[in-house]
Amino acid sequence: MLENLFASRIDIKTKSRLVGLFPDNNFADNISFGGGCPDEQLFPAKELTAAYQDAVCRQMNHAFQYHDIKGPERLREYLAARAQAKMGISKVTADDVMLTAGGQQGIELVAKLFIGKGDAMAVEAPSYVGALAAFDAYEPTYYQIGMENDGVNIDQFESILKKHPEIKLFYTVPDFHNPTGVTMSLKKRERLVELANKYDFVILEDTPYRDLRYHGQDLPSIKSFDTEGRVIFLSSFSKILTPAFRLGWLVASPEIKEQLTNLKLAEDLEVPYIPSATVDSYIANNDLDQHIEDLKDLYRAKLDTMYRALKQNLPAGTKVSHPEGGFFFWIELDPEIDTTSLLWKQSVPDQHLIYVPSESFYPNRDIKNGMRVNFTGSTIKQINDGCRRLRAVIDSAEISLPELSLAI
Numbered sequence: 001m002l003e004n005l006f007a008s009r010i011d012i013k014t015k016s017r018l019v020g021l022f023p024d025n026n027f028a029d030n031i032s033f034g035g036g037c038p039d040e041q042l043f044p045a046k047e048l049t050a051a052y053q054d055a056v057c058r059q060m061n062h063a064f065q066y067h068d069i070k071g072p073e074r075l076r077e078y079l080a081a082r083a084q085a086k087m088g089i090s091k092v093t094a095d096d097v098m099l100t101a102g103g104q105q106g107i108e109l110v111a112k113l114f115i116g117k118g119d120a121m122a123v124e125a126p127s128y129v130g131a132l133a134a135f136d137a138y139e140p141t142y143y144q145i146g147m148e149n150d151g152v153n154i155d156q157f158e159s160i161l162k163k164h165p166e167i168k169l170f171y172t173v174p175d176f177h178n179p180t181g182v183t184m185s186l187k188k189r190e191r192l193v194e195l196a197n198k199y200d201f202v203i204l205e206d207t208p209y210r211d212l213r214y215h216g217q218d219l220p221s222i223k224s225f226d227t228e229g230r231v232i233f234l235s236s237f238s239k240i241l242t243p244a245f246r247l248g249w250l251v252a253s254p255e256i257k258e259q260l261t262n263l264k265l266a267e268d269l270e271v272p273y274i275p276s277a278t279v280d281s282y283i284a285n286n287d288l289d290q291h292i293e294d295l296k297d298l299y300r301a302k303l304d305t306m307y308r309a310l311k312q313n314l315p316a317g318t319k320v321s322h323p324e325g326g327f328f329f330w331i332e333l334d335p336e337i338d339t340t341s342l343l344w345k346q347s348v349p350d351q352h353l354i355y356v357p358s359e360s361f362y363p364n365r366d367i368k369n370g371m372r373v374n375f376t377g378s379t380i381k382q383i384n385d386g387c388r389r390l391r392a393v394i395d396s397a398e399i400s401l402p403e404l405s406l407a408i
Contacts, residue, residue, distance in 0.1 A: 009117065009139050023344065027352040031386040034354040036178065036239075036327045037377035039302075042295055043242050047286050048278065054285070055277035063274060069261060071099035071271035075280035079249050087210070088224035089233060089251060096251050098260060099271040103208050103236035103248035107171075108134040109260045109267070110204050110232060114169045115140045121169040122160065122201075124152050126330075126361030126370065128178045131171055131206065142363035143167060147177070151184030154191050161199045168201050174222055176209040176326025179361050179372035183324060186219050193225040201230070202256075208236040208248075211292050213325035214300035229253030237279055239327070240292050245275035299376055302383060306375040309387035315394055327376045332358075337397045338368045346396045351389040 025032065056063045070076065076094035083089040083097070100106040107130070115121060115138040123132065125144035135142075143160050146153040151174060161167060172192075174184035184192075196203050205222045223233035229252075236248040252260065282288075306329060310320050319332040333339065340357040347353045358370030373390070375383055 009137065023348050023354060025348055025352060025354050030352050030354070031378060031382045031389065032354040033373035033375070033378065033386055033390075034356050035377065036374055038239060038243065038295075039298065039376055042298060044282075044286070044291060048242065048282060051282035051285065052274070052278045054281040055274060058281075059277075063277065065273075067270050067273040069265055069270050071273075071276045072280040075099070075276060075283065076249075078280075078283055080251075083223075083233065083251055087207075087233065088220035089226075090224070092251055096254075096257065098250050098252065098257055098264075099276055100234075100248040100250060100264070101268065101272065102238060102243070102246040103206060103234055104130055104134070105246075105264070105267075106232075106234045106248050106250045107131050107204070107206065108137075109263050110169070110234075111135050111138050112263050113256070113259055114202060119169075120164055120167040121171070122157065122167050123171045123363060124173070124177070125363070126179050126358060126367070127171065127363075128173055128206065129356075129360045132361070132363060135171070144363055145170075147180055147182060149182060151177070151182060151188050152192075154188050154195070157192075158195055161195060161201075165199055167199065169204065170196070170201055171204045171206065172222070173206045173209075175207050175219075176212065176323050176328075178209070178326070179328050179356070179358075180330040181321045181323030181326055181328045182330075183216075183219065184222075189219065189222045190225050192222060193227065193231065196230045197228055203231045204234060205231055206234045208239050209326035210235060211240050212296060212299060212327070214296055214303055215324040223251060229256065232256060240295065241279065241282070241288070245279060246272070247275055247279055302375045302378070302380065305380050306373070306383045306387065309384050310373075310390075313387045313391040315391065318394070327374050329373050329375065330370060331373060332370045333394060333397075335369050337394075339371045340368060342393060342397055343371075347390075347393045350396070351393050353386055353389045353393060355390070 073094055076097040079097045080092040080094050083092045111134045115135060117139040119140050120143060121135065121140045122143045122145055124147055143164060145157045152172060174189065176183055192203060203222060221233055223231040233251040234248065237245065307322060310329065314320065317334065321330040323329065340359055343355065343357050347355065356372040359365040359368045378386060
């Protein structure tokens, strides 16, 4: 009845990409390859509890008071040093670091700063569904850039830029891409910054999985090649420590960071103090890098198990990515298969298996034959069992597929 009072940008006929993304699966033998969930057995609960107590006891009643928008200075100093040592970003200070309510808020703030109705932006296709949901709210004109085994198709991107120089923002997940799992090559990272300088656009480099490399060599961040302040580097503690605290962080040029801070002030006034102070205390009293190494040892075994299981179980002609880190594999089936329909009609009710269908990862929701599968949140046994169930799900589609190809 009150819908006529909603803002014009609110499309009541189209649900958010995030609505219904993970269906209920209450069967006792449920297996979920759906959400990007860490293995909760790996959360350092004892150490985080001690850090929480330390954060509160150091300030007692004042810990529960309003605090400023910057967040703990010691934590920002640590992140500035980490950005230099681990990401190759030079000359970063605590004042260059902005804390956010998870990486998701960082994406939403960047969208709010740069995108108005009809503004042109480029995204990888497929792209992280949560980012697309944030961008959708500001009604951009999307330009989709295809993915290759070494990241975004940079030649295609330049061709589109030549035709559409009005593009002002490019969103990328260069490290263990969500959803495909692939990593952008060093050459493409360098060239991407060159294109940003030449065609006058900003790059949002979203890197929540960057620390979770299980095979191969680390690459410098895109931000490390930034010469004109055009790259916003965004990361998070959700995948390496805990998602419950909703704590992300970004590094941006002073002119961009100032405006993002103004937007955050209007949005929520401050960084939630106790979660940020708890992470600060944890880092001061524990070895975060050793914790990450422990995660990598266990996740490496899960990744390798899922890759073998997918190769053994998926039918000929199925395309499967081969990530070196992160949380996800990407699977492409025969174009005639609609994985959304398959999820609801066969996978959940018959095999009690959840995955994420491809359509929500594309701006136009027009590619329906893919799926994202997560390996970090399942046990080794569940991974093996789930891949066998996935074969049964695909077989139920009754589509004849050509020879197996292990590439995006």
